[in-house]
Amino acid sequence: MSIAVFLESYNNKMVKAAAEAINAAKIIAEKTGKEMFGIALDENIDEILSQAGNYGISRVKGSSHITLYHSSMYARFIANAAREADIVIFPGTVWGREIAPQVTIKLDANPVSDIIGIEEGNVFRRSLHGNKIHSTVKADGKLVITVRPAVFDLPAETGGSAESEPITPETMDSDTLSKLAEILAASSDKVELTEADIIVSGGRGVGGPDNWPLIINLAEVLGAAHGASRAVVDAGWRPHSEQVGQTGKFVSPKVYIAVGISGAIQHLAGMSTSEIIVAVNKDEGAPIFKVADYGLVGDLFDVVPKLTEEISRLKQN
Amino acid sequence: MNIVVLLKIVPDTETRFQINNEGTDVVWDDTIEWVLGPYDEYAIEEAIRIKEAHGGKVISVTIGRGKEEKSIRKAMAMGVDEGVLIENDELVTSDPTSIAKALAETVKSLNPDIILTGRMATDSSDSFVGPAVAELLNFPVVTEISSLEIADGVATAIRDASGRKEKFELKLPAVFTADKGLNEPRYPKLPMIMKAKQKPLDKKGDAGTPIIKNVNQLKVEFPAKKEAGSKITGTVDEMVNQLVDGLANKEKVL
Numbered sequence: 001m002s003i004a005v006f007l008e009s010y011n012n013k014m015v016k017a018a019a020e021a022i023n024a025a026k027i028i029a030e031k032t033g034k035e036m037f038g039i040a041l042d043e044n045i046d047e048i049l050s051q052a053g054n055y056g057i058s059r060v061k062g063s064s065h066i067t068l069y070h071s072s073m074y075a076r077f078i079a080n081a082a083r084e085a086d087i088v089i090f091p092g093t094v095w096g097r098e099i100a101p102q103v104t105i106k107l108d109a110n111p112v113s114d115i116i117g118i119e120e121g122n123v124f125r126r127s128l129h130g131n132k133i134h135s136t137v138k139a140d141g142k143l144v145i146t147v148r149p150a151v152f153d154l155p156a157e158t159g160g161s162a163e164s165e166p167i168t169p170e171t172m173d174s175d176t177l178s179k180l181a182e183i184l185a186a187s188s189d190k191v192e193l194t195e196a197d198i199i200v201s202g203g204r205g206v207g208g209p210d211n212w213p214l215i216i217n218l219a220e221v222l223g224a225a226h227g228a229s230r231a232v233v234d235a236g237w238r239p240h241s242e243q244v245g246q247t248g249k250f251v252s253p254k255v256y257i258a259v260g261i262s263g264a265i266q267h268l269a270g271m272s273t274s275e276i277i278v279a280v281n282k283d284e285g286a287p288i289f290k291v292a293d294y295g296l297v298g299d300l301f302d303v304v305p306k307l308t309e310e311i312s313r314l315k316q317n
Numbered sequence: 318m319n320i321v322v323l324l325k326i327v328p329d330t331e332t333r334f335q336i337n338n339e340g341t342d343v344v345w346d347d348t349i350e351w352v353l354g355p356y357d358e359y360a361i362e363e364a365i366r367i368k369e370a371h372g373g374k375v376i377s378v379t380i381g382r383g384k385e386e387k388s389i390r391k392a393m394a395m396g397v398d399e400g401v402l403i404e405n406d407e408l409v410t411s412d413p414t415s416i417a418k419a420l421a422e423t424v425k426s427l428n429p430d431i432i433l434t435g436r437m438a439t440d441s442s443d444s445f446v447g448p449a450v451a452e453l454l455n456f457p458v459v460t461e462i463s464s465l466e467i468a469d470g471v472a473t474a475i476r477d478a479s480g481r482k483e484k485f486e487l488k489l490p491a492v493f494t495a496d497k498g499l500n501e502p503r504y505p506k507l508p509m510i511m512k513a514k515q516k517p518l519d520k521k522g523d524a525g526t527p528i529i530k531n532v533n534q535l536k537v538e539f540p541a542k543k544e545a546g547s548k549i550t551g552t553v554d555e556m557v558n559q560l561v562d563g564l565a566n567k568e569k570v571l
Contacts, residue, residue, distance in 0.1 A: 071458060101446075101448035132540075134538045
């Protein structure tokens with residue numbers, strides 16, 4: 001039996017979370033001796049093949065016929081392509097989370113969602129209750145797994161190539177399709193929060209939406225994504241899509257910079273697995289300092305512009 | 318229009334969990350407060366708004382363990398008209414596929430035009446049930462929506478996905494999962510709270526669907542606690558220099 005990985009792509013490029021899913025598949029393959037293969041749907045399938053090959057995938061079942069995203073059409077295609085596998089792995093992106101449950105039902109498989117670790121070929125770590133509890137589960141039978149983004153490293157680049165096994169998708173009754181009508185605001189330069197290596201987040205201490213350029217400028221010089229605390233989102237200063245925390249996004253970047261964030265438990269739940277945490281807060285007793293590797297006790301309105309300037313200078317040299 | 322909301326009742330997000338002596342599970346004692354799933358509240362509000370605009374009724378469906386009625390009455394005080402509650406300890410702890418099958422079977426008999434639920438449950442964070450129920454009923458689905466409009470049997474839904482906004486068009490009946498920002502859930506008013514006590518809640522022992530447990534928890538742990546580093550104090554220049562030096566030379570992330 002084998003391991004199938006959905007190689008999610010957008011604009012002819014494999015998404016980072018899919019590369020991380022390949023790495024998760026490799027770890028399972030090493031523990032079980034199973035063979036692995038990719039499944040791809042992209043207009044420019046050759047581009048995806050070369051990226052997958054470079055990450056050590058030698059076989060890809062794919063199609064360039066589906067040019068528009070419909071989750072139910074993707075689900076049918078992937079389920080058919082994955083029938084030979086006993087483990088099917090998805091990146092835990094919005095698309096992955098939408099398709100994986102449909103594939104699970106089609107294959108009569110068992111779901112293991114949002115994994116953060118692999119102990120054995122069928123023993124996985126998950127996080128429960130908003131990262132407050134880690135759970136180890138053993139899963140029997142055919143499995144469909146989603147992998148939490150930004151947890152697994154990118155796979156080593158092998159310089160290899162992948163062979164294509166073209167599959168023609170079945171047509172479907174249009175009544176059961178959710179048609180992707182339009183991409184509004186397709187901002188390719190914006191870094192997605194859950195996939196970012198560096199995140200700069202602002203809290204109530206930033207004072208108001210008019211001061212947000214402070215956060216955005218620092219994020220820009222770092223090539224980082226920017227986020228916000230729940231208090232800020234609830235106050236309407238920033239959109240909910242930027243919220244980090246238990247009722248927002250779970251992030252674990254290499255560097256998380258918390259600016260004017262006190263560190264409520266539900267915020268910590270969303271970001272405390274970050275590798276390096278930097279906090280800027282004038283309140284020395286703020287709980288964020290309990291998890292911060294670099295805790296700057298000072299006024300953010302002085303510290304952040306200076307930090308932005310210094311990093312910008314460093315990047316230019 | 319029949320609008321069904323799938324509600325999971327979960328531990329309050331402020332709960333501080335204890336782990337049992339064997340390390341096999343958290344302690345499920347009476348200190349845990351059970352509430353409507355935070356994302357399910359957006360689904361409830363959206364269902365009520367659709368009913369107010371287009372007519373019809375809102376029916377909730379919940380699988381539970383005997384802790385759920387208070388939260389379902391709260392949903393009824395917001396405007397849900399009727400509820401179905403399947404109380405079954407074995408089902409509630411079974412695999413997500415069994416939960417989805419029980420929900421789909423129950424929902425089918427309610428003849429739904431729209432099914433709404435939260436984008437994930439804050440306890441198990443599976444994000445499984447919405448799309449799985451859609452698959453079982455052969456309905457189209459759009460997850461994690463931040464906007465929904467209904468006109469002439471066609472829905473237009475918008476969501477944030479990986480840094481872009483995606484707009485979908487689909488025919489009803491359909492399934493949607495709600496993200497934060499879809500709406501502002503209302504607070505129940507006193508007359509509605511009184512009225513909610515009288516609303517019909519159909520309690521059942523099971524849904525007549527198979528109960529399977531192939532995914533079993535071996536152990537639970539608290540995540541490794543992060544050791545705090547030292548606080549940096551001094552003038553603004555000193556603090557910033559120390560931080561930039563640390564990030565650039567020690568951590569090598571710049």
